[in-house]
Amino acid sequence: MHETEEPGTGAPTGRRTADPRRSGRVSAATAGVMAAIRKHPKTWIAAGGAAALIILGTGSVALGATVGGESAAAGPATASAHPSATPAQKTPTPTPTPTATARPVPANQVAAARIRTCSVASLAQDGRLGNLEAQVVNATTGETLFDRNGGKPGPTASVLKTLTSAAALATLGPDYRVQTRVVAGSAPGQVVIIGGGDVTLSRLPGGQGAFYTGAPSIADLAAQTKQALGGQPVTSIVVDTSLFAGPQWQPSWDEHEERVVEGSTPYMTALMVDGDRDDPGAVESPRSTDPVGRAVTYFQQFLGTSVPVSSGTAPAGARQLAVVQSQPVTTLIDQAMQYSDNTIMEELARLVAIKTGAGNTFDAENAGVLAGLKGYGIDTTGIHIADGSGLSGDNAVPPSYLTKLFVKVMNGDNGLGVVYNGLPVSGQSGTLGPGYSRFTGANSVARGAVHAKTGWINNGYTLAGIVDSADGTKLTFAVFALGPVSDNAKQAIDTLVTGFYKCGDNLSNN
Known part of the structure; x- marks a missing residue:
């Protein structure tokens, strides 16, 4: 390539440097060096290479000291000229290479998030689900996999029984038994029957054939009373039901539907027999308007007397004549969870409220149950307890609370294993078992894999629990x-939960 000069100056227009000899500015030292190079080309090439290595080596030492954290002292490096070279022809000391600065690295690098691909979005959009509130959590890692308004408190229906059970276990204890007692009254021959809140006390001798498993018998209570009196006739009966205060019916409940038509719930009194069922052996049966009167009628019958009956309270320090007791709290919870029994759960909620000092009314149950749940360490913000069974539409619990509580239920924390044992199993037991039309058809693939509590009230259907x-x-x-x-809505819920079952840990929130 030929270079051209800028007109009038003799300077080149290209990128090469002009030969200094042509410019007339060549020094004697420069001329000497160039002569030496022409005379001994191989020697000067070697010397130049050595100088380059020394320069690079100096830079490498400096860089290594910065990254490795160790300082290295390096003296000035020089290249030896050919023996015939003059001192003026020696290679000058190179300028040190600037120290390199290491690229900063974040102290805590964020791990790449897993991309999950199994979606149930179309199932969650099923119109039969109404206003959906739902959440799914990996019970091992605690990671939320799916959420639709999961933090919004809503009416739980009978799923609330899980909270009541947990509060009862923490407050009353798993072995607590509810007593019904008879003590001597203030007058000769007077006896006082004291209701302790046991709804399972049965009018059937020995509790045989009663709906409640292992129920105590009011016939046994009467027999003990007669034996303790030693033949002294009973002159009057006083009935003490002061443990529970009114009202006896929760105002938000539909009395005609629940007490008469559905037959699921009685007036809540401290003394009753067989949950005040007309049929003592039935899961659901119409209830009366006077549970106490029904119980006293059977007590009189087994005592063999028709003496006057009045309401009152037992004298302080009165002599005990008779006592019967319920099955332990664990057994009560198991049966109530399996068959969604409202009556046991209303009993437990009231006893929890009394034990915590909150009071003995429906209104006291909110403070009582929340106090009972405190020890589980889950934030109860937004929760409102209107009753113990979940029958009220005024109850409010976010799904996110339940997903956390069921982790503890699954692990059996603080005795909660009894709640797990009592949960209905999809297609196999309780209110998810045969006869309830749950997890059928295409959803039968999840039979036996869902342990969950069902719920239904007029404004909602619910299901919560654990999926294997x-x-x-x-x-x-x-x-x-x-x-x-x-x-x-039940079938739509089953289909959505079956979707959870199929997706497992690959469940996507999309």
Whole structure:
């Protein structure tokens, strides 16, 4: 390539440097060096290479000291000229290479988030679910996999029984038994029957054939009383039901539907027999308007007397004549969870409120149950307890609370294993078992894999519990289908939960 010069100056227009000899500015030293190079080219090439290595080596030492954290002292490096070179021809000391600065590295690097690909979005959009509130959690890692308004408190229906059970276990204890007693009255021959809140006390001799397993018998109570009196005739009966204060019916309940038509719930009094059922052996049966009167009638019958009956309280320090007791709290919870029995749960909620000092009314149950739940260490913000059974539409619990509580239930923390044992199992037992039309058809793939509490009230269907998913992952979940929903919401819930089962830990929140 030829270079051209800028007109009038003799300077080149290209990128090369002009030969200094042509410019007339060549020094004697420069001319000498160039002559030496022409005379001994190989020697000067070697010397130049050595100088370059020394320069690079100096820079490497400096860089290594910065990254490795150790200082290295390096003296000035020089290249030896050919023996025939003059001192003026020696290679000058190179300028040290600037020290390199290490690139900063974050102290805590964020791990890449897993991308989950199994979506149940279309199932969650099923119109039968109404206003959906739901959450799913990996029970091992605590990671939320799916959420639709999961932090919003909503009516739980009978899923609330899980909270009541947990509060009862923490407050009353798993071995606590409810007593019904008879003591001597203030007058000769007078006896006082004291209701302790046991709704399982049965009018059937020995409790045989009663709905409640292992129920104590009011016939036994009467027999003990007669034996303790030693033949002294009973002159009057006083009935002490002061343990529970009114009202006897929760104002938000539909009395005609629940007490008469459905037959699921009685007036809440401290003394009753067989949950005040007309049929003592039935799961559901119409209830009376006077549970106490019904119980006293059977007590009189077994005493063999028709003496006057009055309401009152037992004298302080009165001599005990007779006592019978319920099954332990663990047994009561097991049966109530399996068959969603409202009556036992109302009893337990009231006893919890009394034990915590909150009071002995429906209104006291909110403070009582929340106090009982405090020890589980889960934030109860937003929760409101209107009753113990979940029958009231005024109850409010976020699904996110239930997913956390069911992790503890699954692990059996603080005795909660009894709640797990009492949960209905999909297609196999309780209110998820045969006869309830749950997890059928395509959803039968999840039979036996869902341990959960069912719920239904006029403005919602609910299901919450634990899924043993197809990939082996343990999931906790809560699904509320709220609003103007109908009975077919149950099948939509089952389908959504079956989706959770199939997806397992690959469940996507999309």
